[in-house]
Amino acid sequence: xxxxxxxxxxxxxxxxxxxxxxxxxxxxxxxxxxxxxxxxxxxxxxxxxxxxxxxxxxxxxxxxxxxxxxxxxxxxxxxxxxxxxxxxxxxxxxxxxxxxxxxxxxxxxxxxxxxxxxxxxxxxxxxxxxxxxxxxxxxxxxxxxxxxxxxxxxxxxxxxxxxxxxxxxxxxxxxxxxxxxxxxxxxxxxxxxxxxxxxxxxxxxxxxxxxxxxxxxxxxxxxxx
Amino acid sequence: xxxxxxxxxxxxxxxxxxxxxxxxxxxxxxxxxxxxxxxxxxxxxxxxxxxxxxxxxxxxxxxxxxxxxxxxxxxxxxxxxxxxxxxxxxxxxxxxxxxxxxxxxxxxxxxxxxxxxxxxxxxxxxxxxxxxxxxxxxxxxxxxxxxxxxxxxxxxxxxxxxxxxxxxxxxxxxxxxxxxxxxxxxxxxxxxxxxxxxxxxxxxxxxxxxxxxxxxxxxxxxxxx
Amino acid sequence: xxxxxxxxxxxxxxxxxxxxxxxxxxxxxxxxxxxxxxxxxxxxxxxxxxxxxxxxxxxxxxxxxxxxxxxxxxxxxxxxxxxxxxxxxxxxxxxxxxxxxxxxxxxxxxxxxxxxxxxxxxxxxxxxxxxxxxxxxxxxxxxxxxxxxxxxxxxxxxxxxxxxxxxxxxxxxxxxxxxxxxxxxxxxxxxxxxxxxxxxxxxxxxxxxxxxxxxxxxxxxxxxx
Amino acid sequence: xxxxxxxxxxxxxxxxxxxxxxxxxxxxxxxxxxxxxxxxxxxxxxxxxxxxxxxxxxxxxxxxxxxxxxxxxxxxxxxxxxxxxxxxxxxxxxxxxxxxxxxxxxxxxxxxxxxxxxxxxxxxxxxxxxxxxxxxxxxxxxxxxxxxxxxxxxxxxxxxxxxxxxxxxxxxxxxxxxxxxxxxxxxxxxxxxxxxxxxxxxxxxxxxxxxxxxxxxxxxxxxxx
Numbered sequence: 001x002x003x004x005x006x007x008x009x010x011x012x013x014x015x016x017x018x019x020x021x022x023x024x025x026x027x028x029x030x031x032x033x034x035x036x037x038x039x040x041x042x043x044x045x046x047x048x049x050x051x052x053x054x055x056x057x058x059x060x061x062x063x064x065x066x067x068x069x070x071x072x073x074x075x076x077x078x079x080x081x082x083x084x085x086x087x088x089x090x091x092x093x094x095x096x097x098x099x100x101x102x103x104x105x106x107x108x109x110x111x112x113x114x115x116x117x118x119x120x121x122x123x124x125x126x127x128x129x130x131x132x133x134x135x136x137x138x139x140x141x142x143x144x145x146x147x148x149x150x151x152x153x154x155x156x157x158x159x160x161x162x163x164x165x166x167x168x169x170x171x172x173x174x175x176x177x178x179x180x181x182x183x184x185x186x187x188x189x190x191x192x193x194x195x196x197x198x199x200x201x202x203x204x205x206x207x208x209x210x211x212x213x214x215x216x217x218x219x220x221x222x223x224x225x
Numbered sequence: 226x227x228x229x230x231x232x233x234x235x236x237x238x239x240x241x242x243x244x245x246x247x248x249x250x251x252x253x254x255x256x257x258x259x260x261x262x263x264x265x266x267x268x269x270x271x272x273x274x275x276x277x278x279x280x281x282x283x284x285x286x287x288x289x290x291x292x293x294x295x296x297x298x299x300x301x302x303x304x305x306x307x308x309x310x311x312x313x314x315x316x317x318x319x320x321x322x323x324x325x326x327x328x329x330x331x332x333x334x335x336x337x338x339x340x341x342x343x344x345x346x347x348x349x350x351x352x353x354x355x356x357x358x359x360x361x362x363x364x365x366x367x368x369x370x371x372x373x374x375x376x377x378x379x380x381x382x383x384x385x386x387x388x389x390x391x392x393x394x395x396x397x398x399x400x401x402x403x404x405x406x407x408x409x410x411x412x413x414x415x416x417x418x419x420x421x422x423x424x425x426x427x428x429x430x431x432x433x434x435x436x437x438x439x440x441x442x443x444x445x446x447x448x449x450x
Numbered sequence: 451x452x453x454x455x456x457x458x459x460x461x462x463x464x465x466x467x468x469x470x471x472x473x474x475x476x477x478x479x480x481x482x483x484x485x486x487x488x489x490x491x492x493x494x495x496x497x498x499x500x501x502x503x504x505x506x507x508x509x510x511x512x513x514x515x516x517x518x519x520x521x522x523x524x525x526x527x528x529x530x531x532x533x534x535x536x537x538x539x540x541x542x543x544x545x546x547x548x549x550x551x552x553x554x555x556x557x558x559x560x561x562x563x564x565x566x567x568x569x570x571x572x573x574x575x576x577x578x579x580x581x582x583x584x585x586x587x588x589x590x591x592x593x594x595x596x597x598x599x600x601x602x603x604x605x606x607x608x609x610x611x612x613x614x615x616x617x618x619x620x621x622x623x624x625x626x627x628x629x630x631x632x633x634x635x636x637x638x639x640x641x642x643x644x645x646x647x648x649x650x651x652x653x654x655x656x657x658x659x660x661x662x663x664x665x666x667x668x669x670x671x672x673x674x675x
Numbered sequence: 676x677x678x679x680x681x682x683x684x685x686x687x688x689x690x691x692x693x694x695x696x697x698x699x700x701x702x703x704x705x706x707x708x709x710x711x712x713x714x715x716x717x718x719x720x721x722x723x724x725x726x727x728x729x730x731x732x733x734x735x736x737x738x739x740x741x742x743x744x745x746x747x748x749x750x751x752x753x754x755x756x757x758x759x760x761x762x763x764x765x766x767x768x769x770x771x772x773x774x775x776x777x778x779x780x781x782x783x784x785x786x787x788x789x790x791x792x793x794x795x796x797x798x799x800x801x802x803x804x805x806x807x808x809x810x811x812x813x814x815x816x817x818x819x820x821x822x823x824x825x826x827x828x829x830x831x832x833x834x835x836x837x838x839x840x841x842x843x844x845x846x847x848x849x850x851x852x853x854x855x856x857x858x859x860x861x862x863x864x865x866x867x868x869x870x871x872x873x874x875x876x877x878x879x880x881x882x883x884x885x886x887x888x889x890x891x892x893x894x895x896x897x898x899x900x
Contacts, residue, residue, distance in 0.1 A: 014294040014305070047274040047301065063299025067237065069239040073315065123550075125579055128620070169619070357801075368776070461748050463744060497724040521687070523769070524765070545748040546749040
C-alpha cells in the first residue's frame with residue numbers, strides 16, 4: 001500500500017526560523033523508525049533548505065515560480081528543483097494563489113525534472129480543474145478554516161468527500177490530501193476515514209509549545225489507522 | 226575610507242545552481258586576501274543560502290517580501306532576516322519591481338533587524354524617491370541595458386552621474402551603485418570614476434566560462450582604482 | 451431552441467475607440483432583423499459603455515473586479531453591474547487571468563445581481579474547474595492561437611470537443627463557446643459542428659477593413675447552421 | 676493666477692453608481708457660475724464616463740493601464756485617452772498602486788496624447804520620485820487617513836508642507852494637491868494655507884446625505900480663499 005502523507009507546512013511563522021523549525025525536523029527523523037505506512041514531508045521556507053536537509057531529508061519547498069531559469073532576480077524557476085536536493089514543492093497554496101496557466105507551467109516543469117508537486121485547492125471545483133494537470137497529489141483546504149483550529153474533517157467533511165470525488169472523477173490515481181484547522185491525531189484520522197490520503201498541518205505543529213510531541217501525535221495516529 | 230562594493234547577482238541562471246555558483250563563492254573567498262578596499266557581496270537564490278554560506282560569508286538574498294512573519298506560504302518576511310546569517314538583501318530589482326509602499330515596508334523591516342538593504346532603481350528619479358526611505362545603498366540600473374553587455378558606464382554615463390546627484394540631493398551619505406551591462410574591469414572602474422561607489426554584475430560573471438577569472442578581473446580593477 | 455452566441459470582443463484595439471467600434475455596433479443592430487437564432491454580444495471597453503449602448507443594447511463589459519463596492523479607485527466591483535445597463539461581462543479572459551478564488555467571487559456576485567458572466571479557459575481542464583462555479587457560459591480559447599488567424603476549429607478541434615466534454619461532465623446545461631483564430635463564417639460553423647454553442651471573435655472583426663461585412667459574414671453563417 | 680483644484684473621486688462606492696453620482700455632476704455644473712478661481716474635476720468609474728459627460732464636462736478617469744493599444748481585454752491603454760472626451764486621469768492612487776516603471780509609462784503616454792494626469796503619493800518621498808516624471812499635478816495622501824474623516828491638514832500638516840517642498844525641490848512648477856480625511860470647507864482651506872494647490876475628496880462628498888451641499892461647501896470655501 002502507498003504511504004499516508006503528513007505534510008508539515010512551516011509557512012513563514014517566526015517559529016519556522018527559530019528552534020521550533022529544527023526541533024520538528026529532528027522529531028521527523030526520529031519518528032521514521034516508528035512509522036510503517038506514514039510519510040512525513042516538511043515544507044520549509046526556501047532559505048532554510050540546506051539547514052533542514054542536514055537533519056531530515058524528506059523536504060519540500062513551499063512555492064516555486066512559473067519562470068524558466070534565466071535572468072530573474074528573487075524568483076525560483078520550477079526547473080531549478082533539478083539542482084536542489086528537495087523531494088518536491090507545494091504550488092497554489094491558499095496563501096499563494098496563482099492563475100491556472102501558471103500552475104500548469106509549474107506542474108509541467110516540476111514533473112519534467114522528476115520531482116513531486118502538491119497542488120492546493122480551496123474547493124472540490126478548483127481541485128477538479130487541477131486534476132487535469134496531473135500533479136503528484138492534490139490538497140483541498142477551505143481557506144475560511146485555515147489557521148482556526150476548527151478542523152475541516154469535522155466542520156466541513158463534505159469538502160473532503162466531494163474533493164476526493166471531484167479529483168477521482170478526472171483521475172482516480174491522484175491522492176487527495178485534506179487541510180485546514182487540523183490540530184489533533186483524531187482530526188487527521190477522521191480525514192483519512194473520509195477518503196483523504198493524508199493531511200496538511202501548519203500552525204498546530206509549528207506554533208505548538210511541544211512541536212515534537214504534536215508531530216508524533218498526528219503521525220502515530222495516522223500510522224495506526 | 227569605506228569599501229568599494231562589487232555585488233554579484235546570481236539571478237536564477239541555471240549556472241547559479243550548478244558548479245558556477247560554488248566556483249564564484251570559492252573565488253570570492255580567495256580574493257579576500259588580495260583586496261584592500263573592495264567588498265564582494267554574493268546575492269544568491271534563497272534555497273542556496275546555507276550551501277553558499279559554507280564557502281563564503283558575505284551573502285545577500287535577492288528579494289524579501291513585504292509581509293510580517295506569520296501564515297504566509299512561500300513568502301519570506303523581511304524581518305525573518307533576523308534569524309538568517311545573511312548580511313542583507315536586494316529589493317526592487319529591475320526584475321522584481323514593487324510598489325513604493327512595499328519597498329518602504331521592506332527597507333524599514335530590514336533595517337529594524339539590523340541588516341543591509343540595497344534598493345534598485347531604473348532611473349535617477351526612481352532613485353531619488355528611494356533615497357527618502359534610507360536604504361543602505363541604492364543601485365541605478367537602466368533596464369534596457371541589463372544583460373546586454375553594453376555597459377551603462379559607457380552607453381549612458383549620465384544615468385550614473387545623475388543618479389548620484391539625485392540620491393545625494395536627498396541624502397549625501399547613501400552610496401550609489403551602478404549596474405547594467407558591466408562586463409569588464411574597465412567598465413567597473415569607469416563607473417567609479419563617474420561617482421558610483423560600486424557596481425552590480427550578473428551575467429558577465431555568473432555565465433562566464435571562467436567565472437573565477439572574471440570575478441578577479443573586476444575585483445582587482447576596482448581595488449586598484 | 452436557445453440562441454447561438456457570437457461575442458465580438460473589442461479588446462483594447464485602437465479600432466475599438468475609433469469609428470470601427472461604432473460601425474460594429476450599428477451593424478449588429480441592423481443584423482438583428484436578419485437573425486433568427488443567433489445572438490450578437492459586443493464586449494466593449496468600459497469607458498465606451500454608454501456610447502455603444504446608444505446604438506446597440508446587447509453589450510458586455512470585458513472584465514469586472516473581485517471587490518465589493520466601496521473605497522476602490524479604478525476598480526469595478528462585480529456587483530456594480532446591478533446599476534449598469536449591461537447584459538453581463540467576460541471574466542478570466544486569456545489576456546486578463548485571475549486566480550480561481552477571484553473568479554468564484556466575480557461569478558457569484560454577477561449572478562447575484564442577475565447578470566450574465568462568460569468565464570474563459572485556456573484548456574478543457576481549466577474549463578472543467580470553472581464549470582463548478584456555474585457561470586452563464588464558458589469559452590475555451592487556446593492562448594497560442596489567439597490573434598493568429600489560425601482557427602481553433604481547424605488547428606485544434608479536440609480543444610473544442612474536449613472542452614465541451616469536460617464542462618458537460620460537470621454540468622451539461624452550461625453552453626460552451628469556442629475562440630481563438632476564428633476569422634470566417636466557415637470557422638464559426640465548424641465550431642458549432644464540433645459541439646460549441648457559439649464563438650468569440652476579436653481581431654477578425656474589430657480590425658477588419660470592413661467590420662460590418664465581416665460581422666455579417668459570421669452571423670449569417672452561424673444563423674444558417 | 677491658476678485655478679485651485681477640487682477633485683471629487685467617486686471611487687467605487689455604490690453611491691457613485693446611484694443617484695448621488697448624477698447629483699454631484701449636476702451640482703458641479705451649477706457651481707461653475709459661482710466659482711471664479713476653483714476648478715472641480717470629477718474622477719468617475721470608467722463605465723459611467725459618457726453618462727456623466729452628458730451632465731458635466733470636466734471629468735477624469737480613476738486609472739488607466741500601462742499597456743499600449745492592442746490585444747488587451749479589460750485593460751484601458753493610457754493612449755486610448757486620445758479618443759475619449761476626458762480631461763485626464765488619476766494614476767497610482769493609494770488604492771491602485773503601481774510600480775514606478777508603470778507610472779512612467781502611463782504619465783508619458785497620457786501627456787503624449789495631450790491629456791492631464793494626477794499622480795498620487797503616500798509620502799513626500801514618493802512624491803519627489805514622481806516629480807521627476809513630470810505629471811500634470813501630484814497629490815499627496817497619507818493612506819492611514821484616507822476615508823477616516825480625520826483631515827490630513829489637521830492631523831499631519833507636515834505631510835502637506837513637506838510634500839510641497841519635496842516636489843518643488845525637483846520641479847517648482849508642479850501643483851501639489853492634498854488628500855485624506857478632508858471633510859469640510861475648513862479642511863480644504865487649511866490645505867491651501869499649507870501650500871497645496873487643491874484637494875482630493877471622496878467619501879465626504881460621494882457618500883454624503885446632501886452631496887450637492889457638501890460639494891458647494893468645499894468649492895465655495897476654496898474659491899473664497
